[in-house]
Amino acid sequence: MPEKNTMPQEDRMSLRNQFIERAKNVIEIEQSAVLSLKQKLNDDFAKACEILFNCEGRIVVIGMGKSGHIGNKIAATLASTGSPAFFVHPGEASHGDLGMITTKDVVLALSNSGETSEVTTILPVIKRKNVPLISMTGNANSTLSRFATVNLDTSVEKEACPMNLAPTASTTVSLVMGDALAVALLDARGFTEDDFALSHPGGSLGRRLLLKVDDIMHKDQLVPIVNLDTPIHLALLEMSEKRLGMTCVVDEQGVLKGIYTDGDLRRTLETELNFKTTPISQVMTQGGKTISANKLAAEALQIMESKAINALVITDENNHPIGALNMHDLLKAGVV
Template sequence: MSQAEDFVKNGIQVIEVEKAAVAALQKSIDKNFADACQLLFNCQGRIVVIGMGKSGHIGNKIAATLASTGSPAFFVHPGEASHGDLGMITADDVVLALSNSGETAEVTSLLPVIKRLNVPLISMTGNPKSTLSKFANVNLDTSVDKEACPMNLAPTASTTVALVMGDALAVALLQARGFTEDDFALSHPGGSLGRKLLLKVEDIMHHGELMPLVSETTSLTNSLLEMTEKRLGMTCVVNAEGKLIGIFTDGDLRRTLAKGLDFSSTPINQVMTHSPKTINAGKLAAEALQLMETHAINALVVVDEVEKPIGALNMHDLLKAGVV
């Protein structure tokens, strides 16, 4: 067998071991899990996650997931905790401590202080008879039959199972809190998902003097000047009452050139596209993108409740805003 084949074989074996470990975790989604969720749900302060080594890395991720899904949480390194960071824990908090053995010295040394603070403690261990699990109000069993490491030493399957248990807690709490897409977006304003869920058409549209706009009797020549000045590749066309009746785009211009019309005497209403696609300012920018993609168009007119144009945007605006 070649080295490349060995790599593939060993990689598959790791996945199989960890897949089996995660499947076995279902037995731990029991009354203890429900009790842990209830403690976390009732928490009036923050969820303080503690873990050492690889468990610490997993704990850090669990804290981040909890915080981003509506359950305020932060990670405290147990080594730092014993040198002052325990002062960050208040009586309103809940502690979630991770240790596969349940005997990690840096974690167990904090137990008397946690008890003195009278703070609820949830443990996540692979040993339900350990010091940590016995001390906790609730223990979550994250034991595994074996690690994916061939020496059964390196934390692999055990850390995967702990991470999955953390995700199970976070999502169960998310659903119990009625956490919505809007809530998620508010905690992720800098990401592309946050922009898609928060950014509205009114935030990126061109309006006022920046919006291309001509009346229906404006000549084709002057309409092109308006398009060139506003640089959106289109112009809105309105009637005498100021209501939108059409749009003229770069595509319309190409089709018009083939007709051999007199640009200076031809009014724009003879060559414009009637009944253009529109959107309201309060809609999400992502909805504008979907509308453009569905109808294979590059620009949209933003109208008010009486169909008067108040803005315009094109695909470049959506790209610039990070919605695409």
């Protein structure tokens, strides 16, 4: 059994306040460090972007310890935004993984001190391969920065750690610098939403950016359709059979003239109309909201949410209904 906390209420409140104050202090220090980074974006940053942009191979990111964790994330961000990249552990690089680096690649090396032994050990080999080296350091006079083709200054005035030891503000600044590189390159490459979706097909973003209306709509015999002169009760049977909570209403040429939904039915029930003799044309919603089959499913969702409706008709260029979908279809497809 864990020991019961016997700390007085006053002391507990004091400790909680201490937690909050320390957290605020950390945020203020890191916020200041990130803001100061803007002043360090100069020709070196532009040159680094040019080197990365013109890379014919891949961007190889290396870093040790906390810098390695940041490097891993930077490599992933670069790769997912149009700049092929991967991370190599500098310790493993000395034992064979340097073979992954080709003369067409660019190396991006992270080290706050610029003197990390696992990184500096492999610098002569990178130099011998004549591979461009971009360093990201907090020490412009370090071994790493001297070997580099171009150095990006990620120095910080102090760490958020009260002992000024644990990498905190410095890793945050390095992460932000990596994001700045990735987004600058993304913009220069003309990277689009479709490009992004192709590298994220399994996630919700990919589904929203790749999935078309045609992929999820009900087609052919599954589309509820009745004619203008169809009695209400027969239209309801069509709705019940197709289970979409609506039916399309078309003229003799098959052109969409309206839509009849569950909402329309509730309004019809408030009248004294004869369901067996009254044609659906008298109670349908004129026109109705439609969308093309080649549109994104996310656009269908946007229409349905903005118009507060639960179903859409998919029409061709002649306004003939060729499909239908409802909110449940979007939910099932993971678009919502």
